[in-house]
Amino acid sequence: MTVAAKLSLGCIADDYTGASDLANTLTRAGLRTVQTIGVPAADLVLPEVDAVVVSLKSRSIEAGLAVTRSRAAEQWLRGRGAEHILFKICSTFDSTDAGNIGPVMDALRADSGDTIVLVTPAFPETGRTVYQGNLFVGAVPLNESPLKDHPLNPMHDSNLVRVLARQSKTKVGLVDLATLGRGVDAVRAKLADLAAKGIGAAVVDAVFDRDLEIIGQVALDHRVSVGASGIGLGLARALVAAGKVKPDAVNAMQDMAVGGPPACLAGSCSQATLQQIASAEKVMPVLHLDPERVVAGKDEAQRALAWAKDRIGDGPILIASSATPDEVAALQSRHGRDAAGHAIEQAMADIADGLVQSGVRRLVVAGGETSGAVVDRLRIPGFLVGAEIAAGVPVLRAVGISSGDMLLALKSGNFGGPEFFSDALALMR
Numbered sequence: 568m569t570v571a572a573k574l575s576l577g578c579i580a581d582d583y584t585g586a587s588d589l590a591n592t593l594t595r596a597g598l599r600t601v602q603t604i605g606v607p608a609a610d611l612v613l614p615e616v617d618a619v620v621v622s623l624k625s626r627s628i629e630a631g632l633a634v635t636r637s638r639a640a641e642q643w644l645r646g647r648g649a650e651h652i653l654f655k656i657c658s659t660f661d662s663t664d665a666g667n668i669g670p671v672m673d674a675l676r677a678d679s680g681d682t683i684v685l686v687t688p689a690f691p692e693t694g695r696t697v698y699q700g701n702l703f704v705g706a707v708p709l710n711e712s713p714l715k716d717h718p719l720n721p722m723h724d725s726n727l728v729r730v731l732a733r734q735s736k737t738k739v740g741l742v743d744l745a746t747l748g749r750g751v752d753a754v755r756a757k758l759a760d761l762a763a764k765g766i767g768a769a770v771v772d773a774v775f776d777r778d779l780e781i782i783g784q785v786a787l788d789h790r791v792s793v794g795a796s797g798i799g800l801g802l803a804r805a806l807v808a809a810g811k812v813k814p815d816a817v818n819a820m821q822d823m824a825v826g827g828p829p830a831c832l833a834g835s836c837s838q839a840t841l842q843q844i845a846s847a848e849k850v851m852p853v854l855h856l857d858p859e860r861v862v863a864g865k866d867e868a869q870r871a872l873a874w875a876k877d878r879i880g881d882g883p884i885l886i887a888s889s890a891t892p893d894e895v896a897a898l899q900s901r902h903g904r905d906a907a908g909h910a911i912e913q914a915m916a917d918i919a920d921g922l923v924q925s926g927v928r929r930l931v932v933a934g935g936e937t938s939g940a941v942v943d944r945l946r947i948p949g950f951l952v953g954a955e956i957a958a959g960v961p962v963l964r965a966v967g968i969s970s971g972d973m974l975l976a977l978k979s980g981n982f983g984g985p986e987f988f989s990d991a992l993a994l995m996r
């Protein structure tokens with residue numbers, strides 16, 4: 568079977584956890600959605616779907632490469648008929664002054680011919696709101712949140728108009744909450760006004776889902792938008808309201824049990840993940856990797872696998888590299904930020920590979936870059952979306968792998984409640 572109808576929505580996600588978060592949101596809003604890993608082959612055969620989320624691992628790579636890969640995804644999605652493309656970024660705007668949100672947005676805007684792009688990382692369900700262009704994580708501005716200590720992209724400025732302007736070639740404006748409160752026509756008029764002044768991107772405030780519904784409606788006038796799952800929700804609801812997708816269409820994921828031993832891996836150093844690991848210690852064996860030994864070579868991954876093999880027959884296990892901000896900073900000062908991060912990601916991929924070879928078929932991974940490294944190593948080409956474990960984190964069923972059925976959960980470091988690992992495994996049968 569090939570894709571019968573053209574896509575109602577094409578999405579390019581800059582990491583794999585973010586892609587599954589978006590795929591989850593679109594699915595819950597009634598869009599039949601598939602998540603692909605990387606840009607699919609031109610002749611990829613898919614079930615009939617409304618949306619495809621192409622997952623890239625482009626958040627923390629060199630900006631030029633992120634642009635090239637995003638453009639390849641854009642071409643594929645346009646080739647499948649997508650009139651609107653959402654570039655899915657992190658709800659905490661994870662990026663640096665070198666990119667990659669600005670450069671990718673600039674390229675997609677140029678290709679689309681749009682004069683102005685709507686940008687909002689708001690995702691109220693997970694506490695991400697934008698007011699006067701400032702991003703809040705729960706009750707605190709971004710620069711006071713745990714994101715100030717992110718190992719790869721510490722966020723020190725909550726004003727997204729400024730943050731995006733430093734990364735983009737275009738001028739950046741603001742559509743504030745008061746304008747949104749006046750409805751779609753007011754937002755359209757404000758965008759026209761900004762565009763007439765030569766402003767090519769507008770950060771849009773959003774605090775409630777109703778704000779996202781207005782943003783989604785207006786965004787559909789354009790060919791490209793930029794944001795997190797919240798704008799995905801707005802776009803999906805606008806597509807349903809416009810009759811462009813049937814909300815009662817059945818999603819493709821079947822609820823068949825997979826069985827086999829379960830395992831969890833954590834490479835995120837977020838506060839939420841550190842708490843989740845502490846809770847997991849009460850209910851499953853947890854191995855804390857020695858990050859210094861990980862950077863030194865392959866032995867630490869082998870030690871972890873030997874530890875795991877002795878235990879996976881008895882119930883779930885968790886292997887974590889996660890550390891506190893002080894420990895992360897100390898490791899980075901000895902080895903460099905990228906080298907330390909890369910070595911740990913590759914060790915996690917080695918461990919995941921070994922676990923699957925030992926029969927693990929249910930795998931929970933915490934951390935976006937970590938999930939990217941693991942999924943790439945397992946050579947999984949795509950996922951169908953299943954039950955929601957926590958806001959932004961669905962159960963995923965791998966498709967297109969030769970080794971039989973496999974269930975995964977790819978958790979953004981910041982997402983999930985304290986018992987996330989147990990919650991996930993309870994839904995992954």
Ligand SMILES: Nc1ncnc2c1ncn2[C@@H]1O[C@H](COP(=O)(O)OP(=O)(O)O)[C@@H](O)[C@H]1O
Binds near residue numbers: 718837899912935979
């Ligand atoms: N102990 C550690 N010290 C330094 N860096 C680490 C440590 N453990 C993990 N990392 C790295 O930190 C980064 C975490 O990023 P990621 O997996 O995307 O998590 P999140 O979802 O929280 O952003 C990865 O590059 C990972 O390899």
Ligand SMILES: O=C(O)[C@@H](O)C(=O)COP(=O)(O)O
Binds near residue numbers: 659690795936980981
């Ligand atoms: O939008 C979000 O917050 C997430 O979907 C996301 O992108 C997560 O990124 P990581 O925290 O790096 O997993």
